Each structure stands twice: as C-alpha cells, then as structure tokens.
Amino acid sequence: MRPAAPSPPPRGRAVVLLCAGGLAIVLASLPGLQAAGAERSGELQRSDEIAIHSAIENQLSAFRRDDEATAFAFAAPSVQARFGSAEKFVRMVRETYPAVYRARDVKFQRLDVLSGEPTQRALLIGSDGVPTVAFYVMERQGDGAWRIKGCVLAPIEREPT
Numbered sequence: 001m002r003p004a005a006p007s008p009p010p011r012g013r014a015v016v017l018l019c020a021g022g023l024a025i026v027l028a029s030l031p032g033l034q035a036a037g038a039e040r041s042g043e044l045q046r047s048d049e050i051a052i053h054s055a056i057e058n059q060l061s062a063f064r065r066d067d068e069a070t071a072f073a074f075a076a077p078s079v080q081a082r083f084g085s086a087e088k089f090v091r092m093v094r095e096t097y098p099a100v101y102r103a104r105d106v107k108f109q110r111l112d113v114l115s116g117e118p119t120q121r122a123l124l125i126g127s128d129g130v131p132t133v134a135f136y137v138m139e140r141q142g143d144g145a146w147r148i149k150g151c152v153l154a155p156i157e158r159e160p161t
Helices: 029-034 046-064 067-071 077-082 087-097
Strands: 016-018 024-026 103-114 117-125 131-140 146-155
Touching: 016 087, 046 067, 046 103, 046 117, 046 131, 046 146, 067 087, 077 146
Parallel strands: none
Antiparallel strands: 016 024, 016 146, 103 117, 117 131, 131 146
C-alpha cells in the first residue's frame, strides 16, 4: 500500500522552484504533477533522512547567523554555479524567501520522491510567526552528502474567522 501523496499547495498561487541553470518550474499551477509519482522511495534510508534534515537545519542556522559561506555550502553545486557567490545567493534568499532566511523553527514532515527528486516537506515558522510549508528538493553528492537543490514554498491558508 502506497502512502498518500502530500497535499499540493493551494490553487491559484504560483510557487516557483529554482533549479539548476536558472530553470524555474511553477508547481502550484500543476497540482497533478506534484502528486504524480509521489511515493516513499525504497532507496532512501533512515540515515539519508537524518542527513537531509541536518543539511536543512544547518543551512537555516547559517542564515540566522548571517553566515553566508556556510549557508551557500549547503546549496547543490548547480545552485552555487548559478549564483556564483555566497553573497548573491544569500541576497536572493533574503529577498525572495524570507520564511527560509529567518525561520524561527522547522518541523520536518514527509520525505518523498516527487517527479523523481527526493523532496523533504517541512513546516517553517517565519520570523513573523507565520507558518509556511516548504518542499526542499535534495541532491545526493558523489561523496554521499546531501545538498539543497531547490525550495518551493506554499502558504498555509487559514479559514476566515
């Protein structure tokens, strides 16, 4: 029995995944694409999950400390090549992903394979206290280390009161 796929981001919101070479994929407008092929990978072990959590937590910690070099080191080589420097990368995160840049807390949820990519779902609490769902697309390096290849954010919509 396959586990249920993670719920897609709310419809009508464009969520962009920045990948290697500047390719941007809009996922929110294609909710069927997200769930298609979403399944627990038999290739990912508990040790992979622990290493993925560590990479994400360490990058978030580096952002909070304004340690640009360390935050950049957790980005996949393709992301590093696209931005060219830690300063440019961190500026982009600060301006485009404030929930990531100053996350107060992270709660890891499911680790799935979405469209062939290991993807860690996490609940981030931003500096403003607003929760956001993050989908971290991960990439295993030749030495076995995990690096962050991209991040998709989806707001959590609350019921009107």
